[in-house]
Amino acid sequence: MIIEPKIRGFICTTAHPTGCATNVQRQIDHVTIKGAIPSDRKRVLVLGCSTGYGLASRIVTTFGSGADTIGVSFEREPGETKPASAGWYNNRAFENRARAAGRKAATIEGDAFSDAVKAETIEAIKANLGQVDLIVYSLASPVRTDPKDGVTYRSVIKPYGGPVTSKTLNTGTGEVSEISVEPASEEEAAATVKVMGGEDWELWIAALAEAGVLADNFLSLNYTYLGSELTWPIYHKGTLGKAKADLDRAAAAIRTVHGAHAAHVVALKAVVTQASSAIPVVPLYGTLLIKVEDEMGLGEGPIQQIDRLFRDKLQGDPALDEESRIRVDDWELSPAMQAELAKRWGALTTETLSDLADLPKYREEFLKLFGFAVGGVDYSKDVDPRVVD
Ligand code: NAD
DSSP: OOOOOOEETTEESOOOHHHHHHHHHHHHHHHHHHOOOOOSOOEEEEETOSSHHHHHHHHIIIIIHOOEEEEEEOOOOOOSSSOOOHHHHHHHHHHHHHHHTTOOEEEEESOTTSHHHHHHHHHHHHHHTSSEEEEEEOOOOSEEEOTTTOOEEEOOOOBSSSOEEEEEEETTTTEEEEEEEOOOOHHHHHHHHHHHSSHHHHHHHHHHHHTTOEEEEEEEEEEEOOOOTTTTTTTTTBHHHHHHHHHHHHHHHHHHHHOTTSEEEEEOOOOOOTTGGGSTTHHHHHHHHHHHHHHTTOOOOHHHHHHHIIIIITSSSOOOOTTSOEEOOTTTTSHHHHHHHHHHHHHOOTTTHHHHSOHHHHHHHHHHTTTOSOTTOOTTSOOOTTOOO
């Protein structure tokens, strides 16, 4: 069949197997061209392994440091005439390439929040790796069912404490407008912390410890976004920021049990992913950031960020901020870049958008998440949606 993008709001409901495989290959190329990354952590578990920062982490550890990996993600399988989720294609493309390079790669597709998937993952660790030295937690989900009481919580992306009015962008039409978002209720804020906070991370570490599959001196990383003052009202000071603050609490709790170096939150830069495109205001900030960082020669996507994390920041004793976080958002948050972003933000309108920001590149990055708009791929060619090379 011929597979084309079908975009509904901030999601694309189709994905292209050849485009996804090409994306995976290009990320692998980025790492291998830069050369080996010294690391003793050769047995890696990546939670949220199929797209965005999790996929980049699996690629960097495998192809940079020669690690064997187990990945966990939530996917839609393909049908005879129905494409799979992009993550399903990415997982298959990754496994094929990792195994061809002589690395072990097992993937569990299911709900990482559930006890069943935790148990299945522990069995896979025992069978394939024995233990794990590194656990990367990179889940981004709008919903979580608490395995203890079966209650399903939904996260909301809202301000906290009071309403927020901000500029926003309709990425489909290119229209810049003002939105007002009402603050979350206490119940909504608490639900968001349940979904995107640190509780499930702690449950994973506790389950792995109890099963005896955590190596001595293991390290666990969990990814956060702190971001620019421009997005603080909706993000850092909103419900998602509250959930992310809970990661700092969880990291400290894990360190208390397992040692001072066992867990760190890593602050990463804003990139276009399925998760970030759903956040109001953030796509407008993203179109600006893409343009300004490119002009400054500092443009980075997930693979560049995660390569820099493992190649530079995690060598030796990592430098930590006052909350014991590792910072890879240093370029985005540099005073020079933030000053330029703030200046342009004030001048942004529908009319000035094409001069000040880069919506075409943002759209291209969005399509690439699903294997479309990937250079060198012949989209007119008939493909079997069940096959990925
Ligand atoms: P993403 O949407 O690209 O990836 C999310 C991953 O989680 C996917 O592999 C998905 O399959 C998996 N997942 C979701 N629900 C699941 C479930 N129930 N069970 C198993 N797997 C599940 O997201 P991303 O942007 O790469 O985000 C990853 C982390 O990085 C998040 O914590 C996010 O807050 C953080 N982060 C993102 C940005 C950004 O700009 N995108 C910036 C800084 C930090």
